[in-house]
Amino acid sequence: LDLGTFSVELKPPPHARAKRAGRDLADLTLVLECDSADTHDFVEQRLAQARNQITNVLFQMDREELLSRDGKERLKSQVLDRIN
Secondary structure, three states, X not given: OEEEEXXXXXXXXXXXXXXXXXXXXXXXXXXXXXXXXXXXXXXXXXXXXXXXXXXHHHHOOOHHHHHOHHHHHHHHHHHHHHHO
């Protein structure tokens, strides 16, 4: 299920002094793999709520975290938790 593209402003890293324009923006396209047609339909009917939950997860991440392997795993885990 294609959840679409997310354009969000990430939180600045803890050591950031001054915000640089564009540096803390992220554009992501997310696709959710569903275990059944029923799950697909359920999420699709609630796509706005699912996107909102994902945006909330992304707002809590900074650029360095999102680009790291561990950060990507945390993102995946948190998205699954929120969608479930």
